[in-house]
Amino acid sequence: MSKNIMDYETVALSEDGRGILIIDQTLLPGRTEIIRLETAKEIWEAIYLLKVRGAPAIGVTAAFGIYILARQIAEACGEKVEFQPFYEKFSQQKDYLNSSRPTAVNLSWALNRMDRVCVQAHENGKAVDEILEILEGEAKEIKEEDIRVCKAIGEYGLSLVKPGDGILTHCNAGQLATCKYGTATAPIYLGQEKGYHFRVFADETRPLLQGARLTAYELSSAGVDVTLICDNMSAMVMRNGWVNAVFVGCDRVAANGDVANKIGTSVVATVARRYGVPFYVCAPTSTIDMATPTGNEIRIEQRPAEEVTEMWYKERMAPKDIKIFNPAFDVTDNELITAIITEHGIARAPYGESLATLFRDRQ
Numbered sequence: 001m002s003k004n005i006m007d008y009e010t011v012a013l014s015e016d017g018r019g020i021l022i023i024d025q026t027l028l029p030g031r032t033e034i035i036r037l038e039t040a041k042e043i044w045e046a047i048y049l050l051k052v053r054g055a056p057a058i059g060v061t062a063a064f065g066i067y068i069l070a071r072q073i074a075e076a077c078g079e080k081v082e083f084q085p086f087y088e089k090f091s092q093q094k095d096y097l098n099s100s101r102p103t104a105v106n107l108s109w110a111l112n113r114m115d116r117v118c119v120q121a122h123e124n125g126k127a128v129d130e131i132l133e134i135l136e137g138e139a140k141e142i143k144e145e146d147i148r149v150c151k152a153i154g155e156y157g158l159s160l161v162k163p164g165d166g167i168l169t170h171c172n173a174g175q176l177a178t179c180k181y182g183t184a185t186a187p188i189y190l191g192q193e194k195g196y197h198f199r200v201f202a203d204e205t206r207p208l209l210q211g212a213r214l215t216a217y218e219l220s221s222a223g224v225d226v227t228l229i230c231d232n233m234s235a236m237v238m239r240n241g242w243v244n245a246v247f248v249g250c251d252r253v254a255a256n257g258d259v260a261n262k263i264g265t266s267v268v269a270t271v272a273r274r275y276g277v278p279f280y281v282c283a284p285t286s287t288i289d290m291a292t293p294t295g296n297e298i299r300i301e302q303r304p305a306e307e308v309t310e311m312w313y314k315e316r317m318a319p320k321d322i323k324i325f326n327p328a329f330d331v332t333d334n335e336l337i338t339a340i341i342t343e344h345g346i347a348r349a350p351y352g353e354s355l356a357t358l359f360r361d362r363q
């Protein structure tokens with residue numbers, strides 16, 4: 001029997017600890033291929049080209065990435081490895097990986113966490129070979145934490161819906177974007193285990209079709225009742241009364257609760273408000289960036305024009321030389337968001353206060 005996509009690990013450290021194994025998501029759903037990343041360039045490109053994508057999965061890849069690169073740096077230093085030259089190269093590689101995509105804060109969050117652990121270990125008198133072990137442990141912990149966090153988000157999310165509900169989601173904030181459960185899909189998977197029989201609508205998500213290629217694929221593989229719709233159909237399904245709640249993921253939440261997520265998310269939020277459908281953002285605290293005051297300060301990634309004009313088509317579908325605007329993300333204003341669901345609880349407006357309290361209570 002062939003393996004189900006849900007049985008694969010999105011991101012894993014290879015057994016020899018020298019490579020990262022990822023599902024090449026650009027080939028899904030047609031082909032399931034596991035690829036191995038070893039060099040800084042391979043890791044950078046896999047993130048930039050969306051072979052591995054989704055904020056939490058990018059964070060985990062970066063954590064494993066900087067660990068395997070740290071190992072290579074130490075090996076290149078020879079017998080007796082001094083911390084300073086090792087750390088200089090470590091920092092360079094960290095900056096390089098961090099430049100692969102700008103919007104998902106999990107990338108810098110994971111790299112900074114690995115950096116802190118490295119420096120702390122050195123300050124505690126550890127030698128470089130011991131630091132490598134600590135880095136390996138930390139990267140594995142970031143991955144395990146992601147699974148626990150997604151499950152907790154799923155439990156909180158599930159408390160907001162009831163059996164038989166219609167749920168709409170945009171992009172892929174599913175298992176493929178994380179290490180298990182997903183964020184926006186976690187309530188759906190946990191509900192599925194309890195026999196809730198949700199009816200899910202997945203937006204196809206132009207231009208890279210994460211909804212069609214990934215969300216519709218993983219949900220249907222898991223046996224969830226899912227209907228694929230084009231992005232411009234969400235108003236119709238909501239007007240028809242088929243949607244009781246929207247769940248989406250996010251790439252960066254600002255301190256005031258503005259949310260950057262896949263392009264088109266703010267349209268869904270606006271339509272949901274028009275039809276009185278609650279709009280929930282599922283956000284691990286690793287995606288909440290209290291250092292960014294509002295959505296205006298979030299850097300939005302711009303992607304190549306060919307994604308709009310040529311990709312997925314047999315021939316170009318737009319006039320030659322036409323001007324193209326292709327932002328990968330948009331910002332949903334906090335007033336359109338019914339609640340932000342984190343692993344520590346559900347935050348509601350005013351988000352400036354509720355998010356700050358959530359972080360304060362954790363310390």
Ligand code: MRU
Pocket residue numbers: 050053054055056104170171172173174177178182183184210248249250251261262263328
């Ligand atoms: O460009 P992508 O595919 O990386 O964008 C992904 C999204 O926008 C997801 O919704 C977000 O990262 C949350 S994943 C749990």
